[in-house]
Amino acid sequence: MKNKWKIRTIISLLLVFMVSFLMIGCEIEGDISDRKNTKENNLTVSFIDVGQADSILIQCGNETMLIDAGNNDDGKIVENHLKKMNVSKIDYLVGTHPHEDHIGPLDYVIDNFKIGTVYMPKKTATTKTFKDVVNSLNKKGLKPIAPKVGDTFNIGSAKATIIAPAEDYKDANESSIVIKIQYEDTSFLFAGDAETLSENDMLKSGTDLSADVLKLAHHGSRTSSSDKFLDKVNPKYAIISCEKNNDYGHPHIETINKMKNRNIIVHRTDEEGTIIATSDGKNISFDKNNGTYNEGAKVNLEQNDEKDIEADSISENKNENDMKVYFTEKGKSYHLDKDCSSLKNSKNILMGTLKEAKDKGKSDPCDRCAL
Template sequence: MKKLKQRLLLFCLALGLTGCGNTGEILDEVIQSGILDEYLQPENVQKIEVPEGELEVHFIDVGQADCALLASGGHFMLIDGGNNDDADRILTYLQNAGVKKLDIVVGTHPHEDHIGSLDVAIEAFDVETVYMPEVSADTETYRDVLKAVKGKGLQVQHPAPGDVLDFNGLPVEIFGPVKEYSNLNNNSIVLRVSVGETEFLFTGDVETEAEFDILDQGFDISADVLKVSHHGSSGSSVEEFLAYTDADYAVISVGIGNSYNHPEDVTLKRLQNYGMEIFRTDQLGTIVCKTDGEKISFRQEGKSSQSAAVREAAYIGNKNSMKYHTLDCSSLPIEKNRAYFADQAAAEEAGYSPCGSCKP
């Protein structure tokens, strides 16, 4: 929220330089208009209180990114931290949930959509241990995370396949990465958290090669709940891997109308063929899964981080070309250049014409 207000203030100051009047009044008018309610109002998250020996997993809706908060007996674990722009949302969510300390922080791999806001979380809360794979990235985002870890007097730990960590008495088994890959996605930390008879498998963004390598190690990767790899990409979740997980539920963290066409139909069909019930953040917003070690239940927490217009969109317009496209068109513009329409009539009424490639 703080970052958003700062950006708004800078915008209003720019307007003020052109004679638009008092910037403070403009800022107040923008906020009071309600147009930004979706961003300024945090999700209605109550303080998380989970008994010892039980587990609650919050798959926080961060659009085309990953972020999961695990809670058990007053202890918390964070797996991935969304994009850089998700800092305010994640921080607000954790604060509302009553987080004071993070026992474990995991950055599955050093891509921005997984570690973007980890630095903010590490700086904001007491942190016991930070785990990341033993690979690096020459990016400011990655360096920010390392700086935050160092600022807390910590060192990044690199778990190895076969290691078993402890999260408030719950075993956290490490399955990958089994070696170093040129593809950063395959270097993702793959882990399973067990609670009684129930198991949650987190796969980061591993792709086919790494999935087969994990299977070759002979690990028992069975789980009840699978966090689907790489936002539902067709290059992940191969049939052999899914067969070994034998999961009942699949959770996909993904942004609506994303340019990658995630989750891809072939992946959804694979999940369905194995009888998995699918939960998607682009459709449901933040997803919460709770277990007492035997029974598993799901619920939505708050609303989607995306506007109703975006959630209900059937067509995406390009503000630059003034063309509108189908949701799976290969020529979709980047997010800031998009306009969303529920039907063709709305798009054409706004001055947009059909794309020549997808021919909506």
């Protein structure tokens, strides 16, 4: 009798154990499939259509990062998109560099959302836009951090790594914060307005630059996205954030041809509006059809009224003054080509904007390379 009772007890204990084990098994399985199915556990990247500017929202798990916020007038657009995506707190706010088309309404965003960590480069500006941002940061007691290359942090289960700037470059675009995000097997590289100088330093750093999606630097300008850089990033997709018929002709034909020749699929806000990319950790999908390989439209002056022509020539002048030129300490002219034959005998070739060159009295365009 005693033995029979013992065996029964053992059998029933075993049964209880097996049943509960099966139940735990089910629960684990349920957990995994839930995780695969719920949107919150994907990585979602919104390239918000803010015209000739950048604003990118990254969401993973319950955490968010906002990279840039468009031009000064775009505060509401960014706010509306964040609300649509159920964002009330921005865990990481990044102002890539102090140009208006990137930090324009950062003050508005700081005033209207809960903000965690703020990343901005060392570079400052004397503009009202920049001062507004500083004021809003001060009001909330927020201190921006200038991140270092190699710094990492997590957005949900995605890993963010700072890729640039390697130093405080003279040029604001070059000083852009560049961030790579790895989510399981998929990756994104957000290149701000970084140009060739910073690209070369990124290449030198030996960091793994490869990414499935590259937010093309500087709105698809020819001054960024060098072949060497594209070789290393080797993206499947390129995102261009720019406005239709913008003053700069972005994306430039040189850049768009590189995309075409490399069979990189292009998505662009000037054609598609706001673009949302979703990664499930293995694959990346887009909510819009692919963009075209058309270069940015050249503005046809004859079709514009006088006021537009005036505005165009002002912005063209502004662009021209920002143009990179080469000159020497003693020379009177400026050069567009660093390898210009008239510079052959000069040991110390200086570089600066056209405005800087003119301010130094180098106002003659070189007749070999600058006419």
